Amino acid sequence: DQQVKQNSPSLSVQEGRISILNCDYTNSMFDYFLWYKKYPAEGPTFLISISSIKDKNEDGRFTVFLNKSAKHLSLHIVPSQPGDSAVYFCAASAYNYKYIFGTGTRLKVLA
Amino acid sequence: GAGVSQSPSNKVTEKGKDVELRCDPISGHTALYWYRQSLGQGLEFLIYFQGNSAPDKSGLPSDRFSAERTGGSVSTLTIQRTQQEDSAVYLCASSPGIQYYEQYFGPGTRLTVT
Numbered sequence: 001d002q003q004v005k006q007n008s009p010s011l012s013v014q015e016g017r018i019s020i021l022n023c024d025y026t027n028s029m030f031d032y033f034l035w036y037k038k039y040p041a042e043g044p045t046f047l048i049s050i051s052s053i054k055d056k057n058e059d060g061r062f063t064v065f066l067n068k069s070a071k072h073l074s075l076h077i078v079p080s081q082p083g084d085s086a087v088y089f090c091a092a093s094a095y096n097y098k099y100i101f102g103t104g105t106r107l108k109v110l111a
Numbered sequence: 112g113a114g115v116s117q118s119p120s121n122k123v124t125e126k127g128k129d130v131e132l133r134c135d136p137i138s139g140h141t142a143l144y145w146y147r148q149s150l151g152q153g154l155e156f157l158i159y160f161q162g163n164s165a166p167d168k169s170g171l172p173s174d175r176f177s178a179e180r181t182g183g184s185v186s187t188l189t190i191q192r193t194q195q196e197d198s199a200v201y202l203c204a205s206s207p208g209i210q211y212y213e214q215y216f217g218p219g220t221r222l223t224v225t
Contacts, residue, residue, distance in 0.1 A: 004153065032212055043115065043202055043216030089153065097209040101153035
């Protein structure tokens, strides 16, 4: 039972355009969400997070949106750069340290 | 400063053998987590440590898996009598404490059981 789903395994975007990565979840108890970025042969690195009491969090080129009624969150990258090419994981937790991760979306930004 | 390190980076073993995977967390981080990522899957939580104790072992797939942490630092994940389905990338992460949401990951150990 996949509680956190990233239904798009891959995404290609032209440099300078917006990248939108999506994540759906099923557990309404999730209260904190994070996005991680992963390059090949490296561990995931933290990118941005959002608490369930907010619907938007912005950090430079990265913005995460949370729609609790739809149990959906998205990561927007504007403008996309070739260095953003990586696998992006969303993760969620329910009031504790245990994170449930999605299967990841591979983003390719084309120069 | 030094990040989380894991060794070995790659391990190939025969079915039925035991393996040990090592994790060196960031100095001063009291919380340590083990995950694994099988092919095409997300990261699967295995176990976490707060200091040397492991309050939650619920993610360990079977009793062939065990982990320990000594001195509040290095942790070892042991898999006994490895099976082919154990093949995966095993990731370790640490954080200053479990109340911190951000976890810092190591590069992982790729385990292949033949």
